[in-house]
Amino acid sequence: MNTMQKTFRIIDEDGIHARPATALVNTANKFKDTESFAEANGKKVTLKSILGVLSLGLEQGDTLTLITEGGNDGDALAALQEVMINEGLGELHE
Amino acid sequence: MSNLKGIAASAGIAIARAFVLEHPDYSVSRKDVSDVQAELAKLDDALAKSQAELEDIKARTLQELGEKKAEIFESHLLILNDPELIDPVKEKITSESVNAEYALNETASQFIQMFENMKSAYLQERAADMRDVTKRVLKHLLGLNYVNPSEISEEVVVVAEDLTPSDTAQLNRKYVKGFTTNIGGRTSHSAIMARSLEIPAVVGTKNVLSSVQSGDLIIVDGLEGDVIINPSEQTVAEYRAKQEAYAKQVEEWRKLRTEPTISRDGVHVELAANIGTPNDVAGVLDNGGEGVGLYRTEFLYMGRDKLPSEEVQYVAYKTVLEKMEGKPVVVRTLDIGGDKELPYLDLPKEMNPFLGFRAVRLCLERQDIFRTQLRALLRASVHGNLRIMFPMIATLGEFREAKALLEEEKAKLAAEGIPVSEEIQLGIMVEIPSTAVLADQFAKEVDFFSIGTNDLIQYTMAADRMNERVSYLYQPYNPAILRLVKMVIDAAHREGRWVGMCGEMAGDSTAIPILLGLGLDEFSMSATSILPARSQIRRLSQAEMKDLAARALEMSTAEDVVALVDSISASAE
Numbered sequence: 001m002n003t004m005q006k007t008f009r010i011i012d013e014d015g016i017h018a019r020p021a022t023a024l025v026n027t028a029n030k031f032k033d034t035e036s037f038a039e040a041n042g043k044k045v046t047l048k049s050i051l052g053v054l055s056l057g058l059e060q061g062d063t064l065t066l067i068t069e070g071g072n073d074g075d076a077l078a079a080l081q082e083v084m085i086n087e088g089l090g091e092l093h094e
Numbered sequence: 095m096s097n098l099k100g101i102a103a104s105a106g107i108a109i110a111r112a113f114v115l116e117h118p119d120y121s122v123s124r125k126d127v128s129d130v131q132a133e134l135a136k137l138d139d140a141l142a143k144s145q146a147e148l149e150d151i152k153a154r155t156l157q158e159l160g161e162k163k164a165e166i167f168e169s170h171l172l173i174l175n176d177p178e179l180i181d182p183v184k185e186k187i188t189s190e191s192v193n194a195e196y197a198l199n200e201t202a203s204q205f206i207q208m209f210e211n212m213k214s215a216y217l218q219e220r221a222a223d224m225r226d227v228t229k230r231v232l233k234h235l236l237g238l239n240y241v242n243p244s245e246i247s248e249e250v251v252v253v254a255e256d257l258t259p260s261d262t263a264q265l266n267r268k269y270v271k272g273f274t275t276n277i278g279g280r281t282s283h284s285a286i287m288a289r290s291l292e293i294p295a296v297v298g299t300k301n302v303l304s305s306v307q308s309g310d311l312i313i314v315d316g317l318e319g320d321v322i323i324n325p326s327e328q329t330v331a332e333y334r335a336k337q338e339a340y341a342k343q344v345e346e347w348r349k350l351r352t353e354p355t356i357s358r359d360g361v362h363v364e365l366a367a368n369i370g371t372p373n374d375v376a377g378v379l380d381n382g383g384e385g386v387g388l389y390r391t392e393f394l395y396m397g398r399d400k401l402p403s404e405e406v407q408y409v410a411y412k413t414v415l416e417k418m419e420g421k422p423v424v425v426r427t428l429d430i431g432g433d434k435e436l437p438y439l440d441l442p443k444e445m446n447p448f449l450g451f452r453a454v455r456l457c458l459e460r461q462d463i464f465r466t467q468l469r470a471l472l473r474a475s476v477h478g479n480l481r482i483m484f485p486m487i488a489t490l491g492e493f494r495e496a497k498a499l500l501e502e503e504k505a506k507l508a509a510e511g512i513p514v515s516e517e518i519q520l521g522i523m524v525e526i527p528s529t530a531v532l533a534d535q536f537a538k539e540v541d542f543f544s545i546g547t548n549d550l551i552q553y554t555m556a557a558d559r560m561n562e563r564v565s566y567l568y569q570p571y572n573p574a575i576l577r578l579v580k581m582v583i584d585a586a587h588r589e590g591r592w593v594g595m596c597g598e599m600a601g602d603s604t605a606i607p608i609l610l611g612l613g614l615d616e617f618s619m620s621a622t623s624i625l626p627a628r629s630q631i632r633r634l635s636q637a638e639m640k641d642l643a644a645r646a647l648e649m650s651t652a653e654d655v656v657a658l659v660d661s662i663s664a665s666a667e
Contacts, residue, residue, distance in 0.1 A: 022165065025172055048177065051178045055208055059214055
C-alpha cells in the first residue's frame with residue numbers, strides 16, 4: 001500500500017489545541033478510503049480521533065509527522081498540510 | 095401562593111416558569127447485565143440523543159454568538175463520535191457484561207486522567223471538555239431530567255442558591271426573563287450582572303430554592319424585592335399591570351436619551367456607566383451614557399487559563415475607546431484579589447483577602463502583569479479619550495510608583511516610534527479611608543478622583559461586604575461616609591480636579607440629591623440606572639441640594655439622613 005508522509009514543527013504557542021485538532025480530524029474524516037496517522041514523541045495515533053491527536057500532548061517546538069496510506073493519500077496529505085499551515089499550527093520541517 | 099422577600103437587585107418585573115439551577119448527581123455504580131445487546135442499544139440511544147442535542151446547541155450558538163463560540167461544540171461532537179472512546183466502551187460492555195454507564199465512566203476517566211497529567215496547562219483544561227461530554231451521555235443513560243442553563247430554550251425565571259460568573263455568562267438573555275437567588279446583596283456579582291444584562295432580579299431571599307420547583311409559575315419583582323410563587327390569577331393580573339406601568343415609565347425615561355444632564359438651576363453633571371467588557375458599550379450608548387466612568391478590566395483576566403496578552407488587551411481597550419467616539423473612558427487597572435481570584439496566578443489563600451495582596455498592591459510586585467496592561471492601554475490611547483485609574487491606592491508612595499511605571503512604558507513606546515496620546519488623564523480610586531482623609535495631598539498630584547463606595551464603606555465600617563451577618567453595616571448614607579465624600583470633593587475642587595463616583599451609591603435615588611449638593615462632577619453607575627438618574631437630577635436644584643447636603647452632614651445616623659431626604663422628596667411632589 002502507498003504511504004506518504006510529511007513532518008512539521010509546531011509553532012503555535014499553545015501546541016495543538018482543540019480548534020485546530022478538530023479541523024485536522026474533520027479533514028482526515030473526509031477521506032474515507034485513506035488511513036491517516038499522526039506520529040510524535042514516539043507515539044503513533046489515528047488522525048480520525050480527536051482524543052488521539054490531543055493525547056500526543058504536542059507543544060510548541062515539537063515535531064509531528066503526518067502519514068497517509070491508501071486511497072487518495074496524496075490529496076489527503078495536501079489537505080492536512082493546508083490545515084497545519086492555515087491554522088498557524090506548524091511549519092514544514094526541513 | 096407564597097411570598098418571599100429579598101433584595102431588589104435589578105429593576106423590572108418578570109413573570110415566567112421557574113427553572114431551578116442545580117447540579118445533578120452523576121454517580122454510577124457497576125452492575126452486571128444479562129442482555130449485552132440491550133445494553134449496547136441503550137448506549138447507542140444515549141449517544142444519538144447527545145448528538146442531536148449537541149448539533150442543536152451548536153446551530154443555536156453559531157446563530158446567536160458566532161463561529162468562535164460554536165467551535166467548542168464541534169469538538170464535543172468529535173469526542174462523542176471518537177472511535178478511541180466509543181470502541182473501548184462497547185468492548186467493555188461486551189467482554190465484562192457490565193452496564194453502559196459504568197463502562198463509559200471508566201473509559202472516560204482514563205482520558206480525563208490522561209489530560210490532567212499533561213504538561214501543558216491548556217491540555218490539562220481539556221479534561222473539562224471530556225467531562226462535559228461524559229456528563230451529557232450519562233444524563234441520558236441515567237434518565238436524568240437536567241437542562242444545562244446554556245441550553246434553556248423557553249422563557250424562564252432562573253432560581254439558584256447563587257449565580258457564579260460562569261453560570262451567568264451561560265445564561266441566554268432571550269429566554270432568561272429574570273432570576274432570584276438565596277444569597278447575595280446589591281453589590282454581589284449576580285446583582286451587578288443582572289443589571290448589566292437588564293434582567294429583573296431579586297437576590298438574598300434566603301430560601302427561594304427550597305420553595306420552588308422547576309415549572310412553577312413565579313413572579314420576580316425587581317422594583318420592590320418581592321418573589322411570588324404560584325400566584326393567583328388576580329395577582330398575575332396585578333403584576334402584568336405593574337409590568338406595563340414600568341414599561342411606560344421606561345419609555346418616558348428613554349425620551350431623555352439624548353438630553354443633557356442639567357439640574358433645574360442649570361448645573362451640568364456627567365452621567366457615565368460602569369462596564370466589564372467591550373460588549374457592554376452598546377448598552378451604555380443605548381441608555382444615553384455620557385462616558386464610561388469605570389471599565390473593570392479584570393474580566394479580561396477571568397475565565398481563561400493564562401494571562402491575556404498585550405495584543406488581546408489592546409484590541410479590547412481600542413474597541414471600547416472607538417465605540418465611545420471621543421467620550422471619556424475611565425479604565426481601572428487590574429483589580430484582582432479579594433473576592434476575585436485568578437486560578438492561574440496561584441496566589442496563596444489569605445485570612446483577610448479584602449485587606450490583603452490585591453489590586454495595585456499585586457500590580458506593583460508583579461510588574462510583568464502591570465507593565466503589559468499599561469503598554470496595551472497606552473497603545474490604545476490614540477483611539478479615543480482615555481483616562482487611567484489605579485485601584486486601592488492607600489499611600490502617595492503607591493501612586494507615585496505606579497505612575498513611574500506608566501511613564502517608563504510611555505518612554506519605551508516613544509523610543510519604538512509607537513504613538514501615544516498626550517491627553518491621558520491619570521487618577522485614582524478613593525476607596526481606602528486613608529486616601530480620603532489625605533485627599534488634599536493626593537489632589538496635588540492626580541488629575542481626578544473616583545470614589546469607589548462599595549469598598550470605601552466596607553473599609554470605613556470595618557464590615558466585610560461578603561458577610562451577610564454584618565450586612566446591616568453597609569450604610570451608604572451614614573454621615574461618616576458622607577463626610578468622607580465631602581472631604582474628597584472639596585479637596586479636589588480646591589486644586590481644580592474633578593471627582594467621580596463609581597460605586598452603587600452613584601445611581602441610588604436617595605443618595606443622588608446629597609451627592610449633587612456636595613458637588614460631585616461625575617456619577618458612574620449601571621447603564622440602566624442612567625436615565626432614571628437623569629430624570630431625577632433634571633427635577634432637582636443644586637442650590638437647594640447644597641442646603642440638604644449640609645443638613646445631612648450634621649445628622650447622627652444613616653436613618654436620620656434617609657428620613658431627611660424622604661421629607662424633601664415628599665414636599666417636592
